[in-house]
Structures are given as structure tokens and as C-alpha cells.
């Protein structure tokens with residue numbers, strides 16, 4: 622059986638978790654949370670990085686900080702995970718869907734302005750597969766219409782746009798450390814911002830709306846409820862596991878890139894023969910090897926491909942059911958135009974196994990089975 626994903630554990634994972642216990646500080650913001658904060662601020666080059674319990678939580682903090690009112694609108698792709706939309710729905714806002722680009726499968730910057738109304742408050746670019754959205758164009762549109770840019774960088778650890786870390790280009794950025802992401806804590810996430818005012822409020826929102834962090838730093842003499850908020854801190858046990866993974870982050874990334882590149886080269890011929898299409902990464906974007914996908918020409922071929930791999934015990938899942946066609950998407954969101962590219966990608970994309978300890982032998986097996994299938998097309 623070749624799984625689609627396999628979580629990473631290092632020699633230090635258990636050791637650091639045991640040490641978190643030994644510190645007798647297993648709630649949030651202990652030794653390991655602080656180490657993770659320092660690591661991420663350095664890595665991303667950002668003003669504030671706050672560890673949270675999920676990518677979903679990071680998006681919820683961003684949505685609270687956006688100060689939305691009932692009926693305000695937030696532009697985002699429909700081709701994304703439901704948390705991107707849910708975070709804003711919880712604040713009474715209406716996600717408004719815009720179609721994606723056929724090349725990167727990211728929010729189509731040329732279709733954003735047509736969806737802007739007097740109620741639009743923010744744009745949420747999702748960096749699909751860790752490949753950057755066209756951020757210069759998106760930021761120019763946001764500046765022109767006075768909108769916030771909130772990056773869903775859940776898949777974008779160690780990914781760049783024109784040399785800058787994704788997640789730090791907009792007003793706020795949201796990362797995920799779910800076990801399916803490149804860097805994992807089982808469940809975990811990170812909220813980042815370069816805006817000092819948003820950072821000050823984010824710290825409060827993350828701590829149940831209290832100024833507890835300021836109290837611990839001795840900046841106020843008692844702590845109290847000062848703003849909206851919820852409980853978004855992970856336990857230091859989670860941070861200890863995460864820190865063990867961050868220690869080998871460069872190895873993980875090197876390995877994932879190698880695996881990605883082998884897939885990419887192996888399917889060059891199949892692309893020339895127009896049997897599939899491989900990922901496209903524009904020159905201004907980097908590749909963090911979060912995902913390797915293939916796009917087939919139609920749904921029946923993809924369905925046949927997935928069952929073919931399954932017969933050989935290889936897991937190759939498709940991806941998002943577009944949010945605009947999901948029951949909750951229809952209820953809570955607005956879809957101003959047709960989404961032909963989103964619909965097509967949703968029916969034709971398939972993801973191949975890609976994880977840190979996928980062996981060369983296992984990868985060869987996956988490639989051989991894929992080739993066998995494609996030869997018959």
C-alpha cells in the first residue's frame with residue numbers, strides 16, 4: 622500500500638514532547654511555542670508570528686481583525702478548502718467567488734474587479750499547491766479599492782513570490798501545520814502580519830480577547846477582557862512536536878523537491894502526447910513541492926485513473942469540490958459568474974503520493990503504474 626501522505630516524526634519529536642512535560646508548562650505559550658515563534662519570524666522575515674491550533678484558527682483570527690459587518694463581502698476562489706470561506710461566514714460576511722487561472726489554479730486577478738461591490742472589504746488569495754497568486758496585481762486592486770489582503774498560505778511554507786515569503790505580502794497571512802502539509806504538528810497553524818496595529822490586536826484575539834500576553838510581559842498590571850476573541854493557542858506539547866519538525870525543515874523541503882522533480886520529469890512525454898498536463902510554475906513564483914498533481918482531459922479518464930491506481934494499492938485523491946457547488950457554499954456565499962475553470966479543474970485534477978519518507982522504490986512504482994495507465998489512453 623502506498624499512502625497519499627505520511628506524517629513525519631524525528632528522533633527529537635518524543636524527546637521534546639517529554640521535555641514539554643518536564644517543563645511543567647503544557648498550556649500555551651511555553652518554551653517550545655516561543656522557539657517556534659522565533660523560528661518562524663526569522664524564516665518568514667515578518668513582524669509578528671503567532672502559533673495557533675490550526676490553519677482554520679489563523680483564518681478566523683484574520684476574519685475577526687478584518688472588522689466585518691453583516692453582509693460585507695470577501696472575494697476568494699471557490700477552488701479552496703471550506704475553512705477559507707467559513708472563517709468569514711462566522712463573522713456574518715459573504716464570501717464572493719471568483720474563478721481561477723487555468724495555469725496556476727489560483728484566483729484569477731483579471732476577474733477580481735468585476736466582482737467588487739460597495740460591500741467588498743477584503744480579497745483572500747489562496748496560494749494553491751504553494752504556488753503564489755499574482756500578488757502585485759492583487760495588491761494593486763486592493764489598494765485602489767481600499768481592501769484588505771488576507772493570504773491563505775496554508776500550503777505555502779517555504780514558498781516565495783519575487784523572492785518574498787508568501788503569507789507576508791498582504792495585510793495578514795495564515796499557515797497550516799496539519800499533518801498533510803509540508804511542515805506539520807498534527808494539527809497546528811500560524812497567523813502572521815507585518816502591521817503593528819493588527820499584531821497587537823491579534824495577540825488579544827488569540828488569547829480569548831484578553832490582554833494576558835501584555836500582563837505576562839509586565840506591560841499592564843492586571844489582565845482583563847478587552848476585545849472580541851476566542852481560544853486559539855495550541856498546547857506547548859503541540860509546539861514541541863512542531864519544533865522537532867522545524868529542525869529538519871530544510872531536509873524535508875529538499876526531499877520533497879526531489880520527489881516533485883522526478884514526477885515532473887517522468888510525465889514530460891505524457892504531457893507532450895497531450896494525455897495529461899503537469900503543474901505550471903510562473904518565473905516569479907517558487908516551488909515548495911507541497912503537491913504534485915496531474916490534470917487529465919476529462920472526468921471519466923480521471924475516474925479510471927484513480928481506480929487503476931487503487932487496484933495497485935496506490936492512493937491518489939482528487940481535490941476540492943468547488944465551494945460554490947457545496948450545500949453550505951450555496952447557502953452562505955455569492956457566485957456572481959460562471960466558474961468554468963474551477964469546475965473543470967475540480968473534475969480533472971488528481972494528486973500523487975508525496976511525503977518525506979516516500980522511498981525512491983515506492984515512487985518508481987507509482988510512476989510505472991501511472992505510465993502503464995497512460996500508455997493505454
Ligand SMILES: *Cc1c(COP(=O)(O)O)cnc(C)c1O
Pocket residue numbers: 674675676677678701702704705747773775776796797798799808809810
Ligand atoms: C489545510 C488548509 C486549510 C486549513 O488548515 P487546518 O490546519 O487544517 O485548519 C485552509 N486552507 C487551505 C487552502 C488549506 O490547504
